[in-house]
Amino acid sequence: MAFSGLCEAYLDFCQGRFQPNTIRQKAFVFRSLVGFVRADFEAATLTTTTVEAFLAEQRQIRGPKAANRDLPDLKALYNWASRRGLTPVETARSIAMITSYPEERPRKYIPTAEDFNRVLMVAQGDERDLLLVLYHTAGRRGEIIERLTWEDVNFQNRFVRLHTRKRKGGSLEGRTIPMNQILHDVLWxxxxxxxxxSPFVFTSAKTGGRYSREAKKGMMTRLCHIAGVKPFTLHAIRHLVASILSDSHKASPRQIQAFLGHQRIDTTEHYLHEIRPMDNVVAMLEQPLTTESSTKSSTNNETEAV
Known part of the structure; x- marks a missing residue:
């Protein structure tokens, strides 16, 4: 089977199983590989040498992060093909052995509550409402901008229903978030x-319907500039909420996990580990050593020497 035919069959399989933007990304990777080889080719003849050379070029052009994003799509294509007998199992295994490039992951910046409030003060209209809803639900950007509908808003029982596809297989799953008074007033x-x-709580003025994935892309950069604070993203608001809940000591990790909509507690713990300040730890070192502690330390050293 030709590589182009294999890709077409795989992308047909992906329809309804992945988001449209994910399918577009896969198609882009496959087209790029054909462009690199400069011709269509037999799918079974693809070698690790060719794939590694393609990824090396992508790394030079688009950076290691982009090249590393391309690799899983090629692995998924050949895993799918080998399970259906369309390509040899050995081809899939050899491609699966290719390793990613090392990346310098940028440090996530989480705003302070003061910086968030400064941005909130300069925001107006839909943008202010969006910030408030994101803050009071700890919702993901897509859950609020792209998917929140009026059917998800229950004023009588004071809750909203958020839906996410951040699950294995892309299934849409929901969670219930109670409304506090501020969230209630904004939505009311x-x-x-x-x-x-329009069924959507946040409706695009351009289309009269759902916002696109790229909507509000430059919103936070602009608002942070106006407010005079270090730029942060919409997703960083979610981290800020987790930080506030953790620092309050009034919410357990399990409660924070449920509120954020994490399937696994270790994901929540990773969130909290990233944002939990170390000030209280290093502050302990500023305390003067007491005579008692010095004596204990001396005694322990003598014991170890013996």
Whole structure:
């Protein structure tokens, strides 16, 4: 089977199983590989040497992170093909052995509550409402901007239903978030002036419907510049909320896990580990050594020497 035919069959299989943007990314990778080889080729003849040379070129052009994103798509293609007998199992195994490039992962910046409030003060209209809803639900960007509908808002029982595809296989799953008074007031006001032709809580003025994935891309850069604070992303608000809940000592890790919608507690712990300040730890070193502690230290050293 030709590589182009294999890709076409695989992308047909992906329809309905992955988000459209994911399928577009896969198609881009496959086209790029054909462009690198400069011709269509037999799918079974693809070698690790060719794939590694292709990834090396992508690394030079787009950087190691982009090249590392391309590799899993090629692995997934040949795993799928080998399971169906379309390509030899050995081809899939050899491609699976290719390793990713080392990356310098940028340090995540999490704003302070003061910086978030400064941005909130300069935001207006839909942008201010969006920030408030993101903050009071700890919702993911896509859960609020792309998927939150009025059917998900229950004023009588005071909760909202958020939906995410961040699950293995891309299944859409939901979780219930209670409404506090601020969230209730924001959504109630929006509901009174909603676009009756759109089911979405946040409706695109351009299309009259769902916001695209790229919507609001430059919003935070602009607002942070106006507010005079270090730029942070919409997703960083979610980290800020987790930080506030953790520092309050009024919410257990399991409660924070449920609120953030993590399937595994270790994901939540990773969040908290990233944001938990070390100030209280290093502050302990500023305390003067007491005579008692010095004596104990001396005694322990003598014991170890014996």
């Amino acid at each position: 006001r929006r509901g009174q002036h909603r676009d009756q032709d």
